[in-house]
Structure formats: C-alpha cells, structure tokens
Amino acid sequence: MKKQGIRGLAAGILLALSVAMTAAAGPADEIIAAEAQGQQVPQAEGVQQVQAPGSPVVDVAGSGAAGAQTPAEQQADAAAMAAWQQAQAEALAAQQAAQALAGQQADAAAMAAWQQAQAEALAAQQAALQAQQAQQAALTTQGIRQLDPNRPMVALTFDDGPYAKVGNRIMDCAAQYNAKVTFYVVGDRVNTYASEMRRMVNEGHEVGNHTMNHKILTKIGAGEIAAQIEKCNQAVQNVTGIRPRTVRLPGGGKNSTVLANISQPIILWNLDTLDWKHRNAATSVQKVLSSVKDGDVILMHELYTASADAACQLIPELTARGYQLVTVSELAQYRGGLNNNRVYYSFGR
Numbered sequence: 001m002k003k004q005g006i007r008g009l010a011a012g013i014l015l016a017l018s019v020a021m022t023a024a025a026g027p028a029d030e031i032i033a034a035e036a037q038g039q040q041v042p043q044a045e046g047v048q049q050v051q052a053p054g055s056p057v058v059d060v061a062g063s064g065a066a067g068a069q070t071p072a073e074q075q076a077d078a079a080a081m082a083a084w085q086q087a088q089a090e091a092l093a094a095q096q097a098a099q100a101l102a103g104q105q106a107d108a109a110a111m112a113a114w115q116q117a118q119a120e121a122l123a124a125q126q127a128a129l130q131a132q133q134a135q136q137a138a139l140t141t142q143g144i145r146q147l148d149p150n151r152p153m154v155a156l157t158f159d160d161g162p163y164a165k166v167g168n169r170i171m172d173c174a175a176q177y178n179a180k181v182t183f184y185v186v187g188d189r190v191n192t193y194a195s196e197m198r199r200m201v202n203e204g205h206e207v208g209n210h211t212m213n214h215k216i217l218t219k220i221g222a223g224e225i226a227a228q229i230e231k232c233n234q235a236v237q238n239v240t241g242i243r244p245r246t247v248r249l250p251g252g253g254k255n256s257t258v259l260a261n262i263s264q265p266i267i268l269w270n271l272d273t274l275d276w277k278h279r280n281a282a283t284s285v286q287k288v289l290s291s292v293k294d295g296d297v298i299l300m301h302e303l304y305t306a307s308a309d310a311a312c313q314l315i316p317e318l319t320a321r322g323y324q325l326v327t328v329s330e331l332a333q334y335r336g337g338l339n340n341n342r343v344y345y346s347f348g349r
C-alpha cells in the first residue's frame with residue numbers, strides 16, 4: 001500500500017512536472033487536479049524519461065526493489081517533492097505574469113481604441129464644419145445670404161481687373177463689414193491673378209464678364225463680340241469653377257449688334273465715380289456720398305490705388321448709413337431678378 005501510494009504520488013508529481021515544464025503558463029488548478037487523481041498507468045509510460053532540471057532521474061515504473069523504501073527512494077521522493085513545489089511556484093508565477101501582461105495589453109488596446117474613436121470624432125466634426133462652410137460659400141456665391149430686403153442696398157462694382165494689389169485691399173476692407181462687391185474682370189488677366197480670382201469666389205464676391213481683351217464691342221463684328229464674351233466666361237470658369245452670370249460692356253458701348261450677340265444680362269451703372277480719370281480717393285468718396293441711394297450700381301475700377309483707398313472709406317461709411325453692400329446678383333435678386341438679353345443700370349424700388 002505504502003509503496004503504491006508513493007509511486008502514485010511520484011507519477012502525479014512527474015505528470016505535474018511534465019505539464020508545468022511543457023506548458024509553463026498552464027493553469028495551476030489543472031496541475032493540482034491531475035496530481036490529485038493520481039493517474040498512473042497511461043502517463044507512466046510517457047514520463048519515465050522526464051528529468052526535472054537539477055533533479056535525479058526518477059525511475060517510476062522500473063524494476064525497483066520491492067518492500068520498504070530505500071534511502072535512494074526516500075531521497076528521490078524528497079527531490080521530486082521539492083521539484084514539484086518549485087514547478088508549482090513557477091506555474092503560479094507564470095500565470096500571474098500572463099494575467100498581468102494580458103491586463104496591460106487590454107489597457108493598451110482600450111486606450112488605442114479610445115484614441116482612434118477620438119480621432120474619428122474629430123475628423124467627422126471637421127468634415128461637418130467644412131461641409132457647412134462650403135454650403136455657405138456656395139450660397140453666397142449664388143447670391144443667397146441673409147439680407148434684409150426692407151433696408152437699402154447698393155452694389156459697388158470694380159472693372160478692368162483682376163489686379164491683386166488693389167483687389168485684395170478692397171476684399172480686406174469688405175471682409176471687415178461683411179460687404180460683398182462685384183468684379184468685372186478682363187479674361188486675358190485672370191490666369192495672372194488666379195489666386196486673387198479664387199479669393200473673390202471663396203469670399204462670396206461676384207465675378208462678372210468684362211470681355212476677353214477689353215474690346216469696345218461696337219467696333220467689332222458679331223462673331224468677335226460673341227467670342228469676346230465666351231472666351232472670358234471660359235477663362236473665369238477655368239480658374240474659379242464659376243461661370244460669370246452677368247456682362248459689363250467695356251466703355252458701356254452698345255448697339256443692336258452687341259445686344260444681339262450677348263445672351264447674358266448686361267449690367268451698366270447709374271453712379272459713376274470717374275475714378276479712372278481723376279484717380280483721387282476723396283473725389284470718388286464725395287461723388288458717391290453726395291448722391292447715393294437705394295438700388296444704385298456704383299462704377300469704380302480695380303486698377304488704381306486711389307480706388308482701393310476710396311473703397312475702404314466708402315465701405316464703412318455706407319454701412320454706417322444703413323446700406324447693405326451687396327453683389328449685383330444679390331441686388332437684382334431682391335429687386336425683380338435678371339433676364340437674359342436685357343440691359344440694367346440700377347435696381348431701385
């Protein structure tokens with residue numbers, strides 16, 4: 001009995017050793033359960049040659065002498081017990097280490113997931129903001145922004161550009177007062193000032209057609225009139241993506257051939273600053289303020305520093321007097337709209 005019990009224990013120990021050494025991270029419970037069962041027969045064959053590090057070979061099923069335990073057997077049992085305890089301790093340590101590592105990995109994974117979610121939320125927020133801004137820009141480009149139709153409004157218009165040195169100053173001043181203006185540009189200049197052109201559109205100003213080469217249209221034939229308008233439309237569209245809605249005739253020159261060959265609405269003016277002639281800011285300001293009224297279309301030019309100076313005085317002063325500074329298309333929208341093949345000078349009520 002005693003010998004069989006010891007052999008059973010030894011077999012269990014070796015089983016535990018085998019499990020612990022071949023799968024160090026295996027749960028200690030399984031090792032203990034296997035040992036408690038004292039399973040001897042199937043495992044005995046397989047574990048005969050198992051040797052714990054630093055331990056003597058234990059010949060479990062060998063032809064050991066029958067009868068009382070020999071000193072060698074007692075020594076083997078003690079060594080096996082020590083090895084089993086060592087293996088138990090190592091298995092437990094391995095399990096704890098594995099659990100700690102799994103915990104750290106889980107924490108790291110959770111943090112990474114949280115950071116990813118944060119980044120995605122931020123990206124979604126930015127996308128929504130950009131969509132909102134794009135929508136607002138599209139609306140203002142189309143002349144749809146919040147305006148009070150019951151308050152007076154006028155359109156400042158600047159011909160003969162683009163010319164960034166002057167145009168950007170006008171836009172800087174306009175931006176401070178939420179004013180929008182209209183630039184009637186010459187098509188053969190737009191590639192030179194492409195970034196200024198895009199700023200006009202991005203900031204809600206209107207870009208109109210002032211022909212491709214600033215030709216006086218009353219002096220050219222029907223086909224060339226149509227080409228002057230179409231080429232400018234294309235040049236503006238190529239740079240800004242927006243096709244001009246309205247046309248301003250160079251010098252205001254028109255006759256029946258001109259009108260017959262331009263299908264877009266033609267916008268002239270009713271308040272002329274003559275800025276190109278005197279090139280004096282104070283004179284332009286005085287001309288406007290002395291006669292301005294609701295629905296006026298005011299003519300200036302984008303080529304002169306004095307015109308930018310005048311614009312930067314007029315924008316705050318007209319705003320202070322209650323005028324809404326709007327594009328030509330905005331003004332028209334609130335005052336009866338625009339029709340093709342028509343000439344407009346102002347948009348009074």
Ligand code: ZN
Nearest residue numbers: 159160250251
């Ligand atoms: Zn002109």
